[in-house]
Amino acid sequence: MTILAIERLSIAFGGVRAVDNVSVSIDEGLVFSIIGPNGAGKTTLFNLISGLYVPQDGRVRMRGEDVTGLPPEQLARRGLSRTFQNLQIFFRMTALENVMVGCHRHETVGIFPSLLHLPAVGRQNARTRAAAAGALDRVDLSAAADKPAGNLSFGDLKRLEIARALATEPKVLLLDEPAAGCNAVETGELAGIVRGIADDGITVVLVEHDMRLVMRISDRIHVLANGRTLAEGTAAQVRADPAVIEAYLGVHGSQEAARAVG
Amino acid sequence: MLRHTADRIPAVLRRPFVQRLSAIAVIAVIAIVIPAFFPSTYYYRVAALVFVFAIAAIGLNLLMGFAGQVSLGHAGFMGIGAYAVAIGPTHFNIPSWLSFLIGAALSAFVAFIVGRPILRLKGHYLAVATLGFGLLLAIVFVNEARLTGGPDGMLVPRPVLFGWSVRGTETWYWIAAISFVFGAALAANLIDSPTGRALRAIHDSEVAARVLGVDVAKQKLVIFIISAVYASVAGSYLAAFNGHITPDVSGFLRSIELVAMVVLGGIGSIAGSLVGAALLVMLPQVLTFLHDYEQMVLGLVVMGVMIFLRAGIVPSIAAALSRRRA
Numbered sequence: 001m002t003i004l005a006i007e008r009l010s011i012a013f014g015g016v017r018a019v020d021n022v023s024v025s026i027d028e029g030l031v032f033s034i035i036g037p038n039g040a041g042k043t044t045l046f047n048l049i050s051g052l053y054v055p056q057d058g059r060v061r062m063r064g065e066d067v068t069g070l071p072p073e074q075l076a077r078r079g080l081s082r083t084f085q086n087l088q089i090f091f092r093m094t095a096l097e098n099v100m101v102g103c104h105r106h107e108t109v110g111i112f113p114s115l116l117h118l119p120a121v122g123r124q125n126a127r128t129r130a131a132a133a134g135a136l137d138r139v140d141l142s143a144a145a146d147k148p149a150g151n152l153s154f155g156d157l158k159r160l161e162i163a164r165a166l167a168t169e170p171k172v173l174l175l176d177e178p179a180a181g182c183n184a185v186e187t188g189e190l191a192g193i194v195r196g197i198a199d200d201g202i203t204v205v206l207v208e209h210d211m212r213l214v215m216r217i218s219d220r221i222h223v224l225a226n227g228r229t230l231a232e233g234t235a236a237q238v239r240a241d242p243a244v245i246e247a248y249l250g251v252h253g254s255q256e257a258a259r260a261v262g
Numbered sequence: 263m264l265r266h267t268a269d270r271i272p273a274v275l276r277r278p279f280v281q282r283l284s285a286i287a288v289i290a291v292i293a294i295v296i297p298a299f300f301p302s303t304y305y306y307r308v309a310a311l312v313f314v315f316a317i318a319a320i321g322l323n324l325l326m327g328f329a330g331q332v333s334l335g336h337a338g339f340m341g342i343g344a345y346a347v348a349i350g351p352t353h354f355n356i357p358s359w360l361s362f363l364i365g366a367a368l369s370a371f372v373a374f375i376v377g378r379p380i381l382r383l384k385g386h387y388l389a390v391a392t393l394g395f396g397l398l399l400a401i402v403f404v405n406e407a408r409l410t411g412g413p414d415g416m417l418v419p420r421p422v423l424f425g426w427s428v429r430g431t432e433t434w435y436w437i438a439a440i441s442f443v444f445g446a447a448l449a450a451n452l453i454d455s456p457t458g459r460a461l462r463a464i465h466d467s468e469v470a471a472r473v474l475g476v477d478v479a480k481q482k483l484v485i486f487i488i489s490a491v492y493a494s495v496a497g498s499y500l501a502a503f504n505g506h507i508t509p510d511v512s513g514f515l516r517s518i519e520l521v522a523m524v525v526l527g528g529i530g531s532i533a534g535s536l537v538g539a540a541l542l543v544m545l546p547q548v549l550t551f552l553h554d555y556e557q558m559v560l561g562l563v564v565m566g567v568m569i570f571l572r573a574g575i576v577p578s579i580a581a582a583l584s585r586r587r588a
Contacts (some may be wrong), residue, residue, distance in 0.1 A: 052469065072469075073472045073473075077475055090463045090466040097456075104460055104463075117455070
């Protein structure tokens with residue numbers, strides 16, 4: 001069943017069509033990767049889906065509902081969350097507090113009970129803390145719970161963003177280059193985490209440059225180049241597609257590749 | 263579904279009520295004990311002023327230190343509170359306590375109206391817009407002379423509460439001290455709540471807060487209104503305590519002074535707001551022997567604090583202490 005449908009989406013920045021008439025249909029529970037050379041429009045597409053940009057043309061539908069142009073906070077309430085390529089961490093809070101913010105949309109106490117610290121606030125805080133600890137556990141960061149986020153390593157911060165987004169209990173999770181800057185061990189752990197998230201029924205949309213990771217964990221791959229759709233299919237299909245090889249390696253490179261394989 | 267692992271959370275984070283308010287309890291004890299060392303009522307007067315300004319500073323600190331939004335017009339809300347307790351009883355025969363509440367409600371309402379458009383602005387633009395708001399209110403207080411007495415200001419009738427006439431510097435000291443402790447407790451409660459976490463998140467990354475479902479515009483507006491009410495309450499106390507009020511209460515210099523209290527004491531530190539208020543209220547009194555050079559030395563002290571204790575007095579000292587312990 002399609003959970004997220006992107007229909008003929010377009011946006012231009014000063015004449016450059018960063019995303020040009022792209023349509024993608026994503027089935028529930030998959031790891032769906034979007035790949036493409038630098039400047040292909042992957043992150044722009046993410047920003048359009050997550051409400052940070054408003055498309056000039058086209059529609060975004062979540063579970064059939066038209067969500068085009070909704071601000072991010074309303075998309076979060078409908079079950080869509082994301083991480084960022086260049087980290088957006090709450091550096092002055094601990095790792096656990098970062099994740100607790102992710103629970104915000106499930107928190108129900110109002111401003112006056114909060115000011116007076118009525119018992120409901122204490123109960124809410126305990127629930128939030130437990131849920132946040134669970135999300136941290138899911139990305140193997142429990143040991144860092146009480147550390148200030150500013151003291152964590154780059155790889156840990158990447159996973160912290162995933163935990164924070166998971167705490168919103170999303171239906172669809174957009175991961176923007178989660179493996180960028182991670183070493184081989186961290187990337188290996190990440191593969192397991194992402195697969196685990198998808199196995200729990202959360203649809204994962206992944207933008208990633210690490211092709212080994214993409215090929216290993218993706219159920220389906222969509223290839224962009226110069227803002228347009230180039231190809232879509234399973235890992236094996238995409239890998240064998242001459243147009244994809246050409247986009248990544250250039251015409252000359254694709255000839256070399258063909259010779260090497262043949 | 264997320265697994266529940268509450269039992270694995272260290273005890274530090276399960277902060278009970280008492281522990282969360284420990285700093286405030288210390289301040290309360292100091293407020294109770296310190297009058298024993300006051301040689302004259304003059305000291306009560308200065309201490310009362312410190313607590314009154316500290317109330318306004320806490321409110322501004324919630325806005326600046328936790329939500330990360332600057333306001334250079336906060337004395338405007340002090341002005342609303344101050345003129346409410348002056349105008350209400352004088353012109354409309356409204357009792358002081360009710361005028362006090364009307365002033366707070368009016369400040370909240372004004373914050374709600376002006377906050378929606380100006381809180382969309384960021385950084386310097388927000389600073390200039392709030393500055394304009396403060397100047398605007400000061401001009402209103404000067405020009406509405408029929409109600410406010412114009413630039414000369416007006417007398418503030420002595421408040422009467424249930425037949426008890428509030429008078430005496432010592433009484434005002436206790437009112438200011440108790441109100442401060444109450445205000446500080448409310449602020450500490452707020453920080454340790456879903457709203458508090460959302461505000462701190464906004465301070466570090468608005469875009470991340472938004473994708474996690476935080477309604478950034480709403481949260482900023484809520485904290486702007488709360489901080490306006492704090493300033494209004496402080497303004498009402500100041501007016502009733504002094505018995506006289508002029509448009510200076512909402513002037514630009516007053517707004518800057520409030521910002522300086524927050525920054526000097528420590529942005530994001532509730533105890534810091536008290537320390538900042540104490541510094542800026544007491545230093546001019548201590549430095550009066552310098553006559554013409556008083557302002558200059560005050561400026562130098564402020565510069566010195568900012569250069570050597572950049573995070574503000576309380577956070578810098580706390581950091582130094584924890585380094586020594588480690």
